Amino acid sequence: MGTPAPARRKAIIVGGSVAGLFVGNMLHRAGWDVAIYERVPDDLASRGAGIARHAEMEPIMAAAGVTETGPLGIQVDGRIAVDRHGKQLGQFAFPQYLTSWSYVYNPLKAAFPGGRYEGGRELVAIRHDGNGPVAYFADGGAEVADLVVGADGFRSRVRHLMAPAVVPRYAGYVAWRGLVPETALPAAFRAEGFGQYCFCFPPGGQFIGYPVAGADDSVAPGHRRYNFLWYRHVGDGAPLADLLTDASGRTHDYSIPPPLIRPDLVDRLRRDAAADLPAPLAQVVALAEHPMLQPIYDVESERIAFNGVALIGDAAFVARPHAGIGVLKAGEDAWALARSLAAGGSIADALARFEAERLPAGKDAVRLGRRLGAFIERGHDTPQSDPALGLTTEFILRVSARPPSHSPELLALA
Template sequence: MDTYQGLRAAVVGGSIGGLTGALLLRELGFTVDVYERTPTLLENRGGGIVLQPTTMKWFGERSARRIEELSTVTRHVRHLGGDNEVVHDDAVEWRYSSWSTIYRALLDDFGTDHYHLGEFCAGFDQDADGVTLRFVSGRTETADLVVFADGITSTARRRLFPDLVRHYSGYVGWRGTVPEGEVSEETRRLLGEALTYSVAPGTHIVLYPIPGPDGEIEEGRRLLNYVWYRNVPDGPRLHELTTDLRGFECPVSVHPGQVQQRFVDEMRSAAAAQLAPAAAEAVIRTRQPYMQVVFDTRIPAMADGRVAVIGDAAFAARPHAAAGTAKAADDAWTLYEHLRASDGDIPTALKHWEPAQLRLGNQLIDRVARMGHRSQVEGTWTPGDPDLRFGLYGPGV
């Protein structure tokens, strides 16, 4: 396409959503630069990703990499009882990858010549002709289009809507991975062939296999990944729990190796008491568990002139629908489609793109809030309930 030849696009945030957007904008003819705040490549960040269709679309339609070489697969959704007995089993196929595996593949496709590390965007201005970005390094850049994909602490969110607040869910997600080779044969069998749940009063855990540290997908070389939801009241108890080993409070997440040991010890003891033995073994054997504060974040607008806000920078949804990366990818693909269909009028294309994405984000957060309330408050998270299935657009889709 040549509609956007000679125009510049800047993407603020070089994670999975930002890279997907950058690749698609480049296909439209833009000269695209990505600005990532961290000083080094984003390796070994986060854990597993459930690969929904929108997340896989780039690899199915554009990339030389095949999703099969980047992912693991299970063909059952399974609930375990207190003695590892299977209390429910559905024949449902899901694919998974790791954050690092998908990030590396997207960055390989984009390249590093226009991928700028250590550039934190602190502010911006715009007029009818373009957007000016200001970075803490002293750098300034101008672009015809700016896409903010800079996550839940987004500069665009803070500048456009300074009074917006995150809404804490009442619980945190303990996360981690353990190599398959470091758990018992029974645990490896139960967790390696299914998306697995263990449910107890006021808590639940979900586990699945993901590629190993270097992208290994062979059985026995993969990682078992989990998210375990535990209720923590807001206030002093949460603040203490989210204070890391440096003494800094971390309102979003406490990274691997930074969780206070006393909380890790308590978490492991609770796993043995509350979870199915296979799930408990995965938790207990994790060397460096980490913790995510679970909250809902909404935004009233995703387009402002020549600025678009996508992914977690716009809507940060609880993980229950496994739709965070899928929502970011959907934002990027639909933005691409609206820009492609326009006559080069960027502000108009963004305004036409925005309404459906706002509806989707609000619907997703409404749904995951209901899912979380059922498991953590009501105690009505029942095995096999179709309303509890993963999906960006709805349960199972």
């Protein structure tokens, strides 16, 4: 009889969205016994909208076991800026891929062993016994592991349990988002506007539009969608509370599920679009059937590694979406954690190395997002309204939707 194999190390991943799937796949491939527990019972694929797909993502997807077979998304040649009347303010040549959130989520989910992913499981507590962290679930279940990874998003329960002082801070504005099937758009817009990554500066906000994959993840012409994001200054207190109040009069904390957004708010959004946006972009807003509303928050952690517990993705840091790196950052966090754990030594040592690598990266991302959104936070009409902010249309065009690591010059500017 041979020597028994050493027990596999066990990881519990809390949250089955992109961060959880990145790290779940990586640790599974490294031989860990991995279970992902996701609060939402159903598949998450319908939840996302458009995202920028950075080249840095490819080795991370490969490390998660996803080998690309199709196109990376829809390639655009660069960005253009227009004013509220549609007059061009500037342009910046920067080829990049744009795609939908599910285009990343779906292959990650497919790569993970189905039997080890459980929906409808909500983590409520973590305690430590002599053997390691023990995760407790709302359904009464409990499980001991060598490592618990909090990949549970911006309102992370795991972060709340480990570092209760760190809470999301409202940035002073919201993002309305929407998707319109390519075929529903007017022919003139399809011919001229659809392929552009467009930045527009209506009063008190910023509008961004770009093409993304279709609902079936297809990037073939005729199957794609146009994605918009309209950042709008909304004061804290009553104005924000009104947006988060549903038709029954209930005011939601932090965000509101899309089906509960009041129709009168969507009507107002469309009226404001007609008044404040160039006609083709106002039409995009009018055609989006179910606009989503997302208040913008910053989350800045001081620690992301604890006793047998790590935080990754939005649970660790939330950078305002201007930098367009939330999904990439989730992948980078996961990869750093998996590499640290693979390097040997104790889990405590690996977590310390992970924290030393990813804490500064998270802080950089938050800093860049704050800088890019500073004029919207203050309710200014244009990036240059307050010269003290040092923002220009050109800066916004050059720096948005790019990782802070792209060049030291970008970070120095932020």
